Amino acid sequence: MSDIQQQFAARLKTLRAQRHWSLDKAATETGVSKAMLGQIERGESSPTLTTLWRLAKGYGVGFSTLIEPIEQGLEMDKAARVTPRDSALAVKTILPFDVGLHTELLDVEIEPGGLRESDGHRRGVIECVLVQSGELSVFSDDQWHRLRTGEAHRFRADQSHAYRNESQDEPARFLNVLVYP
């Protein structure tokens, strides 16, 4: 068993735990057998490219996320879920939702200290966030990601996620691209 195999085993185990999936559920979602998933997670097997691809698609992550460790973002205080400024959000629709092109483009501005939470959209929705000004923190995949102006982040938006302006002085503006399945 190689080092990468062991590292990958841990990574796969984390991905499943984050989603609260059983091996059975994961097998259904990925198309890889339950027995094989177990072997991989225990580091007993080195999956092929085809299997890796299935895993990536099933878990809804990119290869880089699948193989490489989760970026160690700044650990945010998750306790402050409720804020008095939840409505401090201005949304301007640039491209409205379109059935045929299944995308949506929004220009969003959050006031200083503002927080916006979402329980998640329907299954398969993906969001891209590009910070246009200020500093923004994005909560996705169970952790906070801090983004400065010009930086971007992308995640599955069919799970709970949130946006927070860390600054107490100036608003944060970001471009929000929503991609529907």
Add this chain to the structure above:
Amino acid sequence: MSDIQQQFAARLKTLRAQRHWSLDKAATETGVSKAMLGQIERGESSPTLTTLWRLAKGYGVGFSTLIEPIEQGLEMDKAARVTPRDSALAVKTILPFDVGLHTELLDVEIEPGGLRESDGHRRGVIECVLVQSGELSVFSDDQWHRLRTGEAHRFRADQSHAYRNESQDEPARFLNVLVYP
């Protein structure tokens, strides 16, 4: 043989060609047998994670660089037509292509008068364009669309399309979102 296998085959072949390595040389550098390298490049075999790791290390590329299909690379590198101002383009990748999240985010700048044409991508690809500065014309669905700063346009990119900076004085900058099926 799966799609990802085929795409990976092309990628590996390109990596080797870029270095002007023979299979023998590549085998020495990666520790993967010559026969196996040949099989993988011809798409006859789906390499395991351990082998993939060896390839990444041997070719001196990051794991995500190794895996991500070259076909899904930069929009601007693909099927380029030769125009008198074709090189007057600067592309910055904000979010590289990702198989699981099937999106790509680019920051593109075209010099005054610059034109960029594309024959179109594979079936189902959608593009969103948001002009950040200057004036841009986008050719899609058999007609030109003129966009000013802050304006956006969206179209199916599996057909021929083009970008043109109408100004002779200043560059145009736009955000290019590519959504893959």
Add this chain to the structure above:
DNA sequence: TAGGGTTGTGCGCTATAACGTACAATGCGC
């Protein structure tokens, strides 16, 4: 407590990854 369902693991079988070897084709130098 008993019964049913879920969960993760182990086992044996089949398909294939990975290899070393042989070889045809090609290129180069004499």
Add this chain to the structure above:
DNA sequence: GCGCATTGTACGTTATAGCGCACAACCCTA
């Protein structure tokens, strides 16, 4: 032209990836 080295491919062998199935352990409900 000949001999040698290189190149990529095909083949057969071994190890293992991937699977379906069985099962022990656990959990929940009546």
